Amino acid sequence: MNDRDTFLKKIDVPTLIIVLFLIGLFVLAFITGVAVPPLIGDSLRRIGMNGVLVLAMVPTIRSGIGPNFGLPIGIIGGLLGALISMQLGLFGFLGFWVAILLAVVFCLPLGLGYSWILEKVRGQEMMVGTYLGYSIVAFMSIMWLILPFSSPDMVWAIGGKGLRYTLTLNEYFGSVLNDFMKIKIGSFEVPTGLLLFFAGTCLLVYLFFKTRIGLAIDLTGQNERYAVSSGVDIKKARRISVIFSTVLGGIGIIIYAQSYGFLQLYRAPLYMAFPAVACILIGGASLTRATITNVIVGTTIFQTLLTIALPVLSQVARGDITEVLRMIISNGMILYALSRASKEAS
Numbered sequence: 001m002n003d004r005d006t007f008l009k010k011i012d013v014p015t016l017i018i019v020l021f022l023i024g025l026f027v028l029a030f031i032t033g034v035a036v037p038p039l040i041g042d043s044l045r046r047i048g049m050n051g052v053l054v055l056a057m058v059p060t061i062r063s064g065i066g067p068n069f070g071l072p073i074g075i076i077g078g079l080l081g082a083l084i085s086m087q088l089g090l091f092g093f094l095g096f097w098v099a100i101l102l103a104v105v106f107c108l109p110l111g112l113g114y115s116w117i118l119e120k121v122r123g124q125e126m127m128v129g130t131y132l133g134y135s136i137v138a139f140m141s142i143m144w145l146i147l148p149f150s151s152p153d154m155v156w157a158i159g160g161k162g163l164r165y166t167l168t169l170n171e172y173f174g175s176v177l178n179d180f181m182k183i184k185i186g187s188f189e190v191p192t193g194l195l196l197f198f199a200g201t202c203l204l205v206y207l208f209f210k211t212r213i214g215l216a217i218d219l220t221g222q223n224e225r226y227a228v229s230s231g232v233d234i235k236k237a238r239r240i241s242v243i244f245s246t247v248l249g250g251i252g253i254i255i256y257a258q259s260y261g262f263l264q265l266y267r268a269p270l271y272m273a274f275p276a277v278a279c280i281l282i283g284g285a286s287l288t289r290a291t292i293t294n295v296i297v298g299t300t301i302f303q304t305l306l307t308i309a310l311p312v313l314s315q316v317a318r319g320d321i322t323e324v325l326r327m328i329i330s331n332g333m334i335l336y337a338l339s340r341a342s343k344e345a346s
Contacts, residue, residue, distance in 0.1 A: 015282055015283075015284060018282060018301060018302075019301060021305070022301060022304060022305050025305070025308045025312050026308065028312050029308065029312045034311050035187060037186065037187050037188035038187045038188065038189075039307055039308055039311065040188065041187070041188050041190065042307050043300075043303060043308070044189075044191060044195065045178065045189075045191050045194065045259060046304075046306070046307055047198070047299050047300055047303050047304070048177075048178075048191055048194035048197070048259065049194065049256045049259035049260060050256065050276070050279070050299055050303055051198040051201075051202075051252075051255075051295065052197075052201050052248060052252035052256075053071065053248075053249065053252035053253065053272065053276045054276045054280050054298065054299045055201060055202060055205055055248055055252070055292075055295050056068060056071060056074065056245045056246075056248035056252055056276065057071075057245070057276060057277060057280045057285070057290060057295075058205060058245075058280070058290045058291075058292070058295060059205075059217065059240075059241040059242070059245040059248070060125075060241050060242060060245045061221070061280070061285060061286075061287065061288065061289065061290040062217055062218050062221045062241065062289070062290055063217045063218075063220050063221045063237055063238050063241035063242075064220055064221035064238070065118065065125045065126075065238060065241065065242065066125055066126045066287045066288075067126060067273075067276075067281075067287065068129060068245045068246075069126050069127075069133060069273050069277065070114055070128075070129030070130070070132045070133045070246075070273070071133060071245075071249045071273035071276060072134075072136060072137050072249075072269040072270065072272060072273060073110050073111070073114050073132060073133060073136050073246055073249070074107050074110065074111070074247065074248065074249020074253070075249050075250065075253040075269040075272060076110070076136055076137070076140050076269065077103055077106035077247075077249075078099075078103040078106075078107070078249065078250030078251060078252070078253035078254050079140075079253060079263060079265065079269070080102065080103070080106045081098075081099045081100065081101070081102030081103030081104075081105070081106055081250065081254065082099040082103070082169075082253075082254055082257060082263055083149060083154070083263070084098075084099075084102050085098045085099035085172070086151060086153070086154060086167070086169075086172050086263075087149055087151050087154065089151070090172070090173075091171070091172055091173065093173070093176055095172050095173040096173035096176050096254070096258060099173065099254050100251055103247075103250035103251055103253075103254055104247055104250065107243075107246045107247040107249070107250035108243060108246075111242055111243035111244075111245070112239070112243055114132065114242055114243075114246060115239040116239075118238070118242060119235060119238065119239070133270070133273060134270065137266075137267060137269050140266075141265075144163040144265050144266060145161070145163070146162075147163070149163055153171070163265055164265075165264070165265060165266055165268075166262050166263070166264055167262060167265070168261065168262055169257060169258060169261055169263060170261060173258050174258055174261045174262075175259065175261065176193075176258055177191065177193040177194040177197050177255065177258055177259065178193065178194050178258070179191075179193065180192065180196075181193050181196070191259070194255070194259060198255075201251070202292045202295065202296065205248075206292050208244070213237070213240060216232045216233075216236075216237045217240065217241050219232055219237075220234055220238060221288060221289075222288075253269070253272075278298075278302060279295070279298040279301075279303075280294050280298050280299075281298065282298040282301050282302050283295060283297040283298020283299070283301070284297065284298070285298070
């Protein structure tokens with residue numbers, strides 16, 4: 001009886017409901033005759049392309065700041081790195097790694113400025129982060145029109161100025177990770193390179209939190225008073241966590257774009273933080289604790305659910321309700337996490 005109560009406490013009810021719904025979708029897929037192997041392969045691709053963006057939530061949660069709703073700040077840094085790589089005419093893995101390097105370069109000062117602002121509004125980081133993300137997206141919507149990019153593949157054909165809304169990566173570094181060591185068995189494909197990159201990034205984050213700086217960040221999120229008494233610089237720990245999260249966001253959007261095949265500018269990054277936050281919360285994370293396991297489990301459940309839902313539900317219902325389903329799950333999990341946090345505080 002005690003073991004059962006302990007087990008139920010460890011599993012969140014919304015997560016359990018979503019898992020049961022996912023199992024039901026697989027059963028419906030078999031009943032309606034939908035080909036399951038291609039759906040599983042597409043789910044693996046979506047897990048790899050979104051995983052690093054979800055991973056960007058871990059540093060800020062573990063430092064006590066909460067989920068990084070200012071993820072678009074890091075995404076903007078990643079987009080700048082990718083655009084410069086394209087402007088230089090770099091292709092394949094060279095273009096990909098140059099884009100990653102430039103993304104890190106841009107995200108470091110962006111993360112530093114972001115952390116400085118969050119330090120001024122302690123206790124309201126999630127709300128302020130959301131508005132900062134909206135603000136930088138709006139500001140860059142102007143900058144995309146006036147920045148001196150000149151590649152014919154990037155600018156508008158009429159006038160020759162201003163970046164297009166969507167830029168194709170097929171001739172640059174599109175799918176370089178997806179095609180690396182790809183395994184294909186009939187209609188079932190495994191993007192091995194993409195999954196290996198995600199796994200490697202998870203390993204690096206895990207090892208980072210085993211270092212002295214990582215342990216200081218962890219201690220800051222668990223108990224600030226105890227951290228101060230242990231000689232931890234609270235401001236420095238929080239600052240490093242925000243910078244680290246911003247850098248992961250910049251890298252994550254490049255991984256996302258190379259798998260998707262396009263760079264999306266202007267308003268596209270506006271709401272990208274919400275699915276990432278929902279993923280890690282579905283995986284069992286809270287507003288104060290998050291692990292690599294939460295990232296992997298949450299991303300797997302959330303992305304598999306969205307992948308399976310469209311073809312299966314289209315067989316049993318009229319119209320496409322995938323976007324509605326995504327919004328319900330994303331916002332519902334965020335609302336649940338916020339309400340749970342208030343209950344825990346009381």
